[in-house]
Amino acid sequence: MVRGMPDSGYFLDYDSTDRKYATDMRWVFTAQNATSGVDQDCIGAHSAGGDTYLCFFAEHTTPYIKTPIFPLQSRYDSWQVGNILGTNETAPVNTYGTMFAQRFQAVVNNPENGYFFDSCYHHCGEWDSIKIDNSLSGAAMRDWYNKVNSGRYAQQNPYPCETCCKP
Secondary structure, eight states: OOOBOOBSOOOOSOOOSSOOHHHHHHHHHHHTTGGGGSOHHHHHHHHTTTOGGGGGSHHHHGGGOOSOBOOEEETTOHHHIIIIIOOOOHHHHHHHHHHHHHHHHHHTOOTTOOEEEEOSSOOSOOTTSOEETTEEHHHHHHHHHTTSSOOEEEOOOOSOOSGGGOO
8 A cells, every 4th residue: 555654745835925935936837847747637627727836835736646645744844934934933933833734734634644743843854753642753654554543643732832842
């Protein structure tokens, strides 16, 4: 059985007041003619509206992925906070984290999918170093893979949350 486990791969289609990440990614998609490099079901769904660039963002292409996935993702992804949001001030980071959680959980809602969605400030590489509901990511992924449970692990803690980031 094939399964996917993206690590910190969910980047929002979002422009902050200071940073134009989504606008820049749309330009990259068009300039590099990336249509053939993204999910073709997504491209087909967006061709008529002329917004195929949306398929460059995980939040828009995930509903078309047929392989079950178990993303490892931070609500306060440090790369995104610094490069998309452009500030690490508490109020805007928490607002972004709430929006991120809503969009992330909406697109991974396929019953075959699980996730490990933490409230820590990091990007990638935190395998088995964060605990949610008394499970480290490895055990959580194993239980999801073996269908022991739904595999949906999420923290709802506000930023910054140092205590929720230690096993």
